[in-house]
Amino acid sequence: MSSLVTLLSDFGDRDVYVAVMKGVIAQINPQLRTVDLIHHIPAQNIAVARFCLMNACPYFPPGTVHLAVVDPGVGSQRRAIAVEFAGGFLVGPDNGIFSGVLAESPAIAAVELTNPKYWRTPQPSKTFHGRDIFAPVAAHLASGVALQQLGREIDLASLIKLNIQQCNVTNTGVRGCIQYIDHFGNLVSNIPESCVQSQKWCVQISGVRIPGGETYTDVALGEAIALVGSHGWVEIAINGGNANLQMGINVSDELEVLFL
Template sequence: MGRGVITLITDFGTRDGYAGIIKGVILKINPQVRLVDITHEVSPQDIFEAGFILKNSYRYFPNMSIHLVVVDPGVGSRRRAILVETDNHFFIGPDNGVFTFIYEFERIKKIIELTNKRYFLPYISNTFHGRDIFAPAAAYLSKGTSLEDLGEICDDVVRFDIPRPETERGIIKGVVLHVDRFGNLISNIPEVLFRELVGKGRYEISIGGEVLEDIKGSYSEVKEGQALAVFGSSGYLEISVRGQNAREKLKLNKGNEVKVVYK
């Protein structure tokens, strides 16, 4: 079974050595594994953001990839360290809800609480479980260590509530779930829901004080500095400003309402 890829999602940033240290721990155990940085720029301690980025990323990696997520505001507490196995991927990180989207969209085969200290580093810091628990567990898993050797089966896991769009006659109400590096406001309204309810009918999209009367196919369809709605690469309705940061220009952020009114 090939487990030759480990991806990394953290909120460590790149100024300090934390992300590099995790890679060092993994490579010391398995020098042959391939490490891929998805991002180390998750907003500090933002579990939901980490989960959303994971949701939009993991499917593009080879089957049997191991996805290591370390956004862990509860480090040092009694929260568990877990390993989640789905049909085609493995996920390692804290049991704090960061894998909620995985539980929602994947068939879960097994969840293991990482308890076997044989596969940890000898000294466990109360502030850096990414180095001392998660990284070595991922490395040993990539070498073929069985899930059962790494720990014990667990069933009850932490989940957060995923904001879902609300629908009523002629209206879809959503919220901004995520703001990317460019300031694009990514809502929780999926394109498939929009197509199902709105189809080719007339509609308008409102967010804050902006009212947009159509969805564009690309940013180039509007003038520089003009707001637009577009279905982004994640499959959700996004509000953007061509050539500028929509969050800053429109003074909007995560949690703001996005409304589609259609006939």
């Protein structure tokens, strides 16, 4: 067991919500360490949360508990779950937020969080399951409580998956879409590095053809470049600029890698 809990949310840093979850974790076990992945997910954007969690999880020790709360369905009939996978545990709503991680490392077991013994209160808030269910469950898991004690087992095939557009190989290259825009305005596609290895290629998007390269400085300042980012996906960037703002391209916009 790692005794480490990561936190991801759309709570931002203007309110006390993140600190409250950390306080709940510390009340249960003050020896646990917490790491903030990101709390500036666009409000209620499960797809962006899925991407960020998927790209962060591989860098943590086995047994880490990943607490993710982007939960537009809080208080509804959506399930609160905990999932075991090869890298550790996932705790949060069953709304597709974990589907990226589980596509890379399939679930081993999952439970619906139905045992109030491991909640902060048997009468949780209808609007803050992060505080009353998910944070305490994450703390108990990281302290050694068995997954099966947290609630009833659920069929792994029933876990919600987001309907994310897949990239597709064509006669001329690979078609995909933009799945994430980072802090620098880089446009991250859903086309993995494996699709362009050992190829000469460029990207076409919104009627513009962008050369493929290896570093941002392969083009002059202010010019666009397509390359494989550190996360392993083809991305579009502006050397010294912001591709999102300068090109007017957004999440879900389609693009194509063309082989030369």
